[in-house]
Amino acid sequence: MNPDRVKRLGVELVPIVxxxxxAGCGSAKPATRPxxxxxxxVVTVHRSSVSITTDLPGRTSAYLVAQVRARxxxxxxxxxxxxxxxxxxxxxxxxxxxxxxxxxxNSATASLQKAEANLASTTAQAERYKxxxxxxxxxxxxYDNAVAAQGQAAADVATGKxxxxxxxxxxxxxxxxxxxxxxxxxxxxxxxxxxxxSAATLMTTIQQIDPVYVDLTQSSVEGLQLRRDIxxxxxxxxxxxxxxxxxxxxxxxxxSEAGTLQFTDITxxxxxxxxxxxxxxxxxxxVLLPGMFVRxxxxxxxxxxxxxxxxxxxxxxxxxxATALIVGADNKVAMRALQxxxxxxxxxIVDGGLAENDRxxxxxxxxxxxxxxxxxxxxxxxxxxxxxxxxxxTGAAEISPLPAVAVSARTx
Numbered sequence: 001m002n003p004d005r006v007k008r009l010g011v012e013l014v015p016i017v018x019x020x021x022x023a024g025c026g027s028a029k030p031a032t033r034p035x036x037x038x039x040x041x042v043v044t045v046h047r048s049s050v051s052i053t054t055d056l057p058g059r060t061s062a063y064l065v066a067q068v069r070a071r072x073x074x075x076x077x078x079x080x081x082x083x084x085x086x087x088x089x090x091x092x093x094x095x096x097x098x099x100x101x102x103x104x105x106n107s108a109t110a111s112l113q114k115a116e117a118n119l120a121s122t123t124a125q126a127e128r129y130k131x132x133x134x135x136x137x138x139x140x141x142x143y144d145n146a147v148a149a150q151g152q153a154a155a156d157v158a159t160g161k162x163x164x165x166x167x168x169x170x171x172x173x174x175x176x177x178x179x180x181x182x183x184x185x186x187x188x189x190x191x192x193x194x195x196x197x198s199a200a201t202l203m204t205t206i207q208q209i210d211p212v213y214v215d216l217t218q219s220s221v222e223g224l225q226l227r228r229d230i231x232x233x234x235x236x237x238x239x240x241x242x243x244x245x246x247x248x249x250x251x252x253x254x255x256s257e258a259g260t261l262q263f264t265d266i267t268x269x270x271x272x273x274x275x276x277x278x279x280x281x282x283x284x285x286x287v288l289l290p291g292m293f294v295r296x297x298x299x300x301x302x303x304x305x306x307x308x309x310x311x312x313x314x315x316x317x318x319x320x321x322a323t324a325l326i327v328g329a330d331n332k333v334a335m336r337a338l339q340x341x342x343x344x345x346x347x348x349i350v351d352g353g354l355a356e357n358d359r360x361x362x363x364x365x366x367x368x369x370x371x372x373x374x375x376x377x378x379x380x381x382x383x384x385x386x387x388x389x390x391x392x393x394t395g396a397a398e399i400s401p402l403p404a405v406a407v408s409a410r411t412x
Contacts, residue, residue: 062212
């Protein structure tokens with residue numbers, strides 16, 4: 001073949017080969033696809049009636065406490081109770097040597113008898129002088145003196161009676177009685193010990209612990225918030241009676257008896273900013289002893305339009321503000337600031353920041369941020385959120401200062 005012809009064919013084939021090579025490279029490059037939307041689990045929230053409770057720390061104290069002290073001086077002759085036993089009101093606990101007080105009573109009685117005899121004599125003389133002065137048989141001055149002597153004798157009789165009464169009281173104090181029914185403590189004196197009324201010698205202590213008081217501490221700020229909630233109707237009291245209280249003991253077990261709220265102190269501790277809330281519990285088996293540390297849960301009322309959100313779906317920012325991520329109608333993530341009231345089991349009670357049928361993200365939070373388009377599925381926690389516990393109500397209660405206990409789990 002002609003060399004020039006071959007050369008021309010080669011030049012003509014170069015563009016064709018280059019085009020084929022480029023076409024082959026282009027067909028080998030994969031098509032670019034957008035990444036799939038992250039998948040999250042959500043809970044759809046609904047308004048419901050939620051029982052509001054408060055957890056407060058506190059200590060137990062005796063219902064009645066009587067410090068038995070000496071009211072006369074003397075030697076203790078006998079102790080008539082066993083330490084730690086139950087004693088009755090009016091039961092004799094100690095016998096103090098009564099001999100000096102018997103003698104004092106006898107002396108006071110004799111003085112009274114002498115005064116009464118003198119009164120009889122002066123009365124008779126005054127009666128005689130009354131007749132004689134009318135007949136001018138005695139002077140008016142003698143009659144006046146007789147009347148005055150009668151009055152003095154009557155005063156001596158009154159003084160004698162008072163002395164006898166005091167001697168009887170002191171003699172009675174030698175029998176040291178229990179002023180209340182309850183359980184006795186340690187005996188601080190023994191037989192042969194000398195006790196003094198001037199020093200008010202403490203002999204023992206009697207405590208009544210059935211029922212028993214539980215004194216709780218509560219923030220004054222929470223008390224103010226609760227009063228506002230009741231006044232606005234946002235929080236309703238349960239029934240016409242007192243708020244019920246349950247108790248957790250030091251070892252974490254639940255106390256079997258339910259208590260009732262008694263009152264809230266009106267004085268705020270300036271050091272802690274708290275007030276004392278007192279509850280009363282029956283204690284038939286003497287499980288609760290004075291001074292025990294306990295935690296009380298107070299059933300305060302019902303919030304009618306609250307949301308329950310699983311705790312895993314709520315976070316707090318650097319300022320402590322509670323927030324949650326929700327999935328909007330366009331499947332985009334948005335952040336909401338929440339107003340929390342407290343907890344109910346493993347869920348937050350939300351008063352504000354959410355709307356009916358909002359979808360709160362409870363799983364996959366680490367994969368999304370506000371503005372992200374997501375693919376969501378309903379979480380199994382939705383069943384619990386859709387069926388919250390509804391507190392029973394027996395009617396509207398009047399607003400009173402008694403339930404000045406607030407939800408201790410509130411987020412400030």
